[in-house]
Amino acid sequence: MNELRIGAVDHHRLHEHLFQPDRDEHGALLLAGQQLRSDGGINLTVREVHLLSSADFPPGVHGYRQLSAASLARVGNRAADEKLALVSAHSHPGSGTRTGLSHDDVAAHEAVFPHLLDITGADAVCGVAFGESSAAGEVWRRDGHRGSLDHVRLVGANLTFLTDGATEPTRDSEARFDRQIRLFGDQGQARLRGMHVGVIGAGGGGSILIEQLAHLGVGQISVVDFDRVQTHNLSRIMGAGDRDARKQTKKVDIATRQVRRIDPQIRTNAIDGDIADARVAAAVLECDYLFLATDTATARLVANAIAQTFLIPLIQIGAKVESRPSGEIDQIYTAVRPVLPRRGCLACAGLIDPQQLQRETATPEERRNQNYLGTPEVIDPSVTTLNAAAAAGALNVFLMSAIGQADDDLAQHRITLTREGTSLATRVVTRPDCRWCGGSDPSRFARADLQLLPCRPTVAAARRVGTIQRLAQLARRLRS
């Protein structure tokens, strides 16, 4: 499968340019990260949108309009510098829900794409024609493979797919889903069946998410957790019993067992590990949607980085009981925090504490040494109904997004004060210099590169770099 993935904010800007009141054809060049898929296809994740003026998209010799040599050189060189793929986009103003590449479009690709592969040095180059609510294109790969673009995925409050409109949408009318199909139709059910959802953390909140995703009929669920069940978990983990606590069953095994009980047709991946490890992070990069249900700063950092680097929608959930030093309860609240491209991220919202990250990175000995004031370790309260409230809020955001019913405000962060029964919504603003979602060159936004995730390096790699550095020092000393 070949996919072009673009944040809804960037797509809105592109669409406004492509479909102007003059009803003429307009063009743009997009620069995109490249994610090779396990099925042999490629995901192109749009990082930069370069709107072309009429001078850069003049009347063509062979087709109606063509890209100017100057624009191709300018944006092509930037693609090479930034190690990004180039995507040529233009509008078919008369097209609505169906569109296709014209003979002129294909001829232009044949004339230009081999040169663009050379200029950019990228693995792929792509050409796409947009209708008002459709898209068709093709992807040329460096290895000589040439294939159709299956769809354009718009990642926003709603998860939307633009196709060429030639294929009938799939429908799912299984009897077990009869009541919910009456809400979102057999196409909505088919959409859920076609989705791969990742849940990071299979504890109190995560196990509820997983159970509900299975009841909704999501087609594939990947579960990440490194922990085992203990007796004190039994008040909160769905599907866990006394026997699991005695046997210290892995939380991922309980989660997948629970999914199979609910619906054996669902494919499950039990990933027994820490999301901070690159091997584990790599296992969720082909998910359509991610949930984060752990309470560490490290997991927040990595999940947030995955969401912004690979343009995968993420929802972080949490439930918190804050106490005063006297022991009196100060606040009880639940949090639902969607993370979408260019809509602010957990780092922009100040929700990734650098000092907490450092503590989590330290060894047990270092943590003991750093706690020289002897502050006792505090075990936070955790109650299943609070977890359920956060999980339900997140699942409804996901469901509305998946079936295309989300209002734009649903993408806001939402805190619900449990005792007061009130909700506070916050619109997070992207920091221009944010390392994950900002627009500056060093930002990792949409670069789709596993190397750029803040994961633990492998031991072998750390040793090799150490050796290289020592050899370099030795060489310098010998020279001096």
Place this chain on the structure above:
Amino acid sequence: MTVDTLPPDLAQAIGELEQTFSGRIAIEASDASGVVIQLHDVVLAERWTPRLGSLWFVLPYNYPDAPVYPYYIVGATLSGPGVPALQPVVWRGMAAIQVSLRQTAWDPARDTVVGCVLQTQSWLRLT
């Protein structure tokens, strides 16, 4: 796609440290926390013996999202009244003085390990 390399941020930070402290930096590898770095010939205040020590620290694998903290002086002892930010510890099998200097408003987009090490060096020269 391979995962068998150090994060680019770490490699860049190591390069900046080597450039700033040329000839005084030694690098070890760590399997869990990050890269252990040793800075030689750090000038210490009068009550340290000897007056030149080694400053050690861990560059965490998720730098610059996580800052460097704390630092360790190895091979020098301290006399006189205690200082709250200095504690004797055993660290990685070595007797060391832990230097608990923390940049509380750390901003990964602006702050660098080189800036922090320079500040720590200045502080040690006066303490």
